[in-house]
Amino acid sequence: MTSTVYIDAKIIDPANKIDMLGSLITTDGKITAVGADITPPKGAEIVECDGRILCPGFIDMRAHDVDTEAALAGGITTLILQPDQTTTIDHDSAVERIISRAKAGKSLKVYPMGAATKGMQGAEIAEIGKMLTSGAVAVTDCRKSVANAQVMRRLMEYCRYFDCLIVQFAEEPALASNGVAHEGHIASGMGLNGIPAIAEAIQIERDALLSELTGAKLHIALVSSREGLKAIRAAKDRGVNITCSVAPHYLQLNHNAMDGFRTFAKVSPPLREEEDRLALIEALGDGTIDTLVSDHDPRSVDVKRLPFAQAATGVIGFETMLAASLSCVHSGQVRMTRLIASLTCNPAKILGLNLGTLTAGSAADITIFDPDMPWRIEAENLLGTSKNTAFDTLPCQGKVWRTITDGICVYKG
Amino acid sequence: MSKKTQNHESYERAEITPPSGNYFPDKHLLGIKDLDPTAIKYLLDTAEIYAEQNRQSNKTTHKLRGLTLINLFFENSTRTLMSFEIAGKRLGMDTVSMATNNSSIKKGETLLDTALTLNAMHPDALVVRHGDSGAVKLLAEKMDCAVLNAGDGRHEHPTQALLDALTIRRRKGKLHGQIVAICGDVTHSRVARSNIYLLNAMGARVRIVAPPTLIPVGVERMGVEVFTDMKEGLKDCDVVMMLRLQQERMQGAFLPSLREYYKFWGLTYEKLAVAKDDVLVMHPGPMNRGVEIASDVADDINRSAIQEQVEMGVAVRMACLDILTRDRQEVLS
Numbered sequence: 001m002t003s004t005v006y007i008d009a010k011i012i013d014p015a016n017k018i019d020m021l022g023s024l025i026t027t028d029g030k031i032t033a034v035g036a037d038i039t040p041p042k043g044a045e046i047v048e049c050d051g052r053i054l055c056p057g058f059i060d061m062r063a064h065d066v067d068t069e070a071a072l073a074g075g076i077t078t079l080i081l082q083p084d085q086t087t088t089i090d091h092d093s094a095v096e097r098i099i100s101r102a103k104a105g106k107s108l109k110v111y112p113m114g115a116a117t118k119g120m121q122g123a124e125i126a127e128i129g130k131m132l133t134s135g136a137v138a139v140t141d142c143r144k145s146v147a148n149a150q151v152m153r154r155l156m157e158y159c160r161y162f163d164c165l166i167v168q169f170a171e172e173p174a175l176a177s178n179g180v181a182h183e184g185h186i187a188s189g190m191g192l193n194g195i196p197a198i199a200e201a202i203q204i205e206r207d208a209l210l211s212e213l214t215g216a217k218l219h220i221a222l223v224s225s226r227e228g229l230k231a232i233r234a235a236k237d238r239g240v241n242i243t244c245s246v247a248p249h250y251l252q253l254n255h256n257a258m259d260g261f262r263t264f265a266k267v268s269p270p271l272r273e274e275e276d277r278l279a280l281i282e283a284l285g286d287g288t289i290d291t292l293v294s295d296h297d298p299r300s301v302d303v304k305r306l307p308f309a310q311a312a313t314g315v316i317g318f319e320t321m322l323a324a325s326l327s328c329v330h331s332g333q334v335r336m337t338r339l340i341a342s343l344t345c346n347p348a349k350i351l352g353l354n355l356g357t358l359t360a361g362s363a364a365d366i367t368i369f370d371p372d373m374p375w376r377i378e379a380e381n382l383l384g385t386s387k388n389t390a391f392d393t394l395p396c397q398g399k400v401w402r403t404i405t406d407g408i409c410v411y412k413g
Numbered sequence: 414m415s416k417k418t419q420n421h422e423s424y425e426r427a428e429i430t431p432p433s434g435n436y437f438p439d440k441h442l443l444g445i446k447d448l449d450p451t452a453i454k455y456l457l458d459t460a461e462i463y464a465e466q467n468r469q470s471n472k473t474t475h476k477l478r479g480l481t482l483i484n485l486f487f488e489n490s491t492r493t494l495m496s497f498e499i500a501g502k503r504l505g506m507d508t509v510s511m512a513t514n515n516s517s518i519k520k521g522e523t524l525l526d527t528a529l530t531l532n533a534m535h536p537d538a539l540v541v542r543h544g545d546s547g548a549v550k551l552l553a554e555k556m557d558c559a560v561l562n563a564g565d566g567r568h569e570h571p572t573q574a575l576l577d578a579l580t581i582r583r584r585k586g587k588l589h590g591q592i593v594a595i596c597g598d599v600t601h602s603r604v605a606r607s608n609i610y611l612l613n614a615m616g617a618r619v620r621i622v623a624p625p626t627l628i629p630v631g632v633e634r635m636g637v638e639v640f641t642d643m644k645e646g647l648k649d650c651d652v653v654m655m656l657r658l659q660q661e662r663m664q665g666a667f668l669p670s671l672r673e674y675y676k677f678w679g680l681t682y683e684k685l686a687v688a689k690d691d692v693l694v695m696h697p698g699p700m701n702r703g704v705e706i707a708s709d710v711a712d713d714i715n716r717s718a719i720q721e722q723v724e725m726g727v728a729v730r731m732a733c734l735d736i737l738t739r740d741r742q743e744v745l746s
Contacts, residue, residue, distance in 0.1 A: 186719065261550055307547050
């Protein structure tokens, strides 16, 4: 029996409404006790946390690559892999392969989402039941919306039988066709095809109505605009089973970031206006946005250093997720417990995973971070396989100190 | 002195006296957006000298003899390519032109590799046209020599804006205070964007007149007045700049038919009647007669400056090549 005691930590566990100075004990990969005044068992290893924040390990609901080292450095203990892999995850054997590979790694927990439609082509429903049985946690067409309303309706009806979450990428494809940037004065000046914010709102409105009709669980993968938020608020107000995510780059940057044809700021959905950025921070603060995801997508320089319209979309995000979102806490716009909930218990609840809490008896997946530590994000110092960060040279505050999976410390900052 | 004239004073100064003489701050000419009025005026003044020289019987100088100019055109072009080639030759440069039909781009080479290859051949100036916005800037990052943007996607076409400005300045005497209406397919036009930046920098009043489907979102933030009706937009104009309807760039339903476009947005004498009497009619070419402009307006020798624009094109490009290769000329002499 090996025990570890983390003492003198500021313990935040939103699921159990804990926010206190105290200690936490893990034994054999499980959390055994949390409290302000607990006696460590004999022979236990003692870790002095110096008042750093100790919270459940982060659950990243949207990653396009298993970049283990980078994920652990970002405090992530569970990641949800998107189906847009070299072989599209649209059948049970692909799901099994991902899960067995992750188990062999013995640190990061990886659960895949399956494709909602075969080959993510939006035409035929994929083998959802078999994928769920093999361990998929939701279905999504990743960077494409299920555009055909009839297919979406059938998908929702079918998923209800399995109580399966549908993750929709909200972008009405006809309005967004050929678009590479937010439709606004920046894209107009640069001569780029725009994607209007309304393309997002229309898709959300339609799917909210279909969800009402069918009773399916709907999650909007990434919200980027005021219009999109308005649609989500309206749907939530009338009781639709809808949740949504945002990624840190939408909270930190607006469409000015692509000025000078910076393809490292090319993401999907596109970075929008300053008013949108502020509205997203507000929505994360008031709970309209449920979860924070990294949308980690390593891309090589070869596909990024191209003319803007041809360049690949996507940025890396594991290692910068915490720091880039903590700025909203430091500025007083989002409460710390809310931010941590959006990284831990909220995604666990939406996905139906028994994770994201510090409840005694649950797996000892823990992240300890220093919320105030100043550092500068520098692409070449990041651990990930690719360096396509949108935050190069950004000064920020807050860094992961320890990442613990199943009671074992797997990252030391 | 009224407040209005005080506001215009800085523009007037920029037109009359260059504060810093022979001055061009940049290594490349990638766009108008980041140029200040002084640099623009310097380019125009230099072009003016070449415009006079081009009308003499001895048009050729040897100022840039021994320097190599590469024209790299990823998109079809007749007048811009010829114009640059003639400009280079009149300055005594060795010019090489390359069209992409037979280039390794078709074999899958990336733009950056093309840049590295060309750079290894040590040209002294590179003129590039490319179908993607921002492509010329990307290529310029890998080049040691001056890179001139001859049009990138829908982004910018700086030499076209400069030749338009030179034409207006020669006909009207000045740029500031002129009311210029840019009409037609603004969404797909790099010429429109460069002209908006340049004319605004020089203190002209710029209007956009276009069908609602061809007005870029947020264009008013670029400092223009937006009109959808030709007669409202052309009222009291000093200059009307027609744009070519770029059907090759249009994907999706922008217009019902060319016939209908001509009826509402084609430039005819009837619509032109509301403009000033001495209105100048311009077109960057190639023209679609009977689509965006009536033949009789295009051929009106009193108003149309379309041929003069082509003439000024050579002069402007000579000026740009001259100014951007100054460091290399010094080494030669």
